[in-house]
Amino acid sequence: MSDESDSVHRPGEIVPESGIYECDCGQSHGYSTDVKGHRFPPLPGDCTGGGWTLKTAAHPGD
Numbered sequence: 872m873s874d875e876s877d878s879v880h881r882p883g884e885i886v887p888e889s890g891i892y893e894c895d896c897g898q899s900h901g902y903s904t905d906v907k908g909h910r911f912p913p914l915p916g917d918c919t920g921g922g923w924t925l926k927t928a929a930h931p932g933d
């Protein structure tokens with residue numbers, strides 16, 4: 872399995888990195904602050920995108 876180009880995370884997947892995620896439809900109308908280990912929420916109802924992309928990584932906590 873190749874993960875190196877996998878930058879889009881679908882709803883229900885485990886969040887790999889804490890940060891602010893934005894939907895990938897290009898309209899910037901949905902974003903979510905997610906915590907590593909949680910699951911991504913559903914996309915906005917009017918979103919035509921396919922998943923979430925990391926917009927701003929949270930500051931590492933250590």
Ligand SMILES: [Zn+2]
Pocket residue numbers: 894895896897898899900901915917918919920
């Ligand atoms: Zn969207």
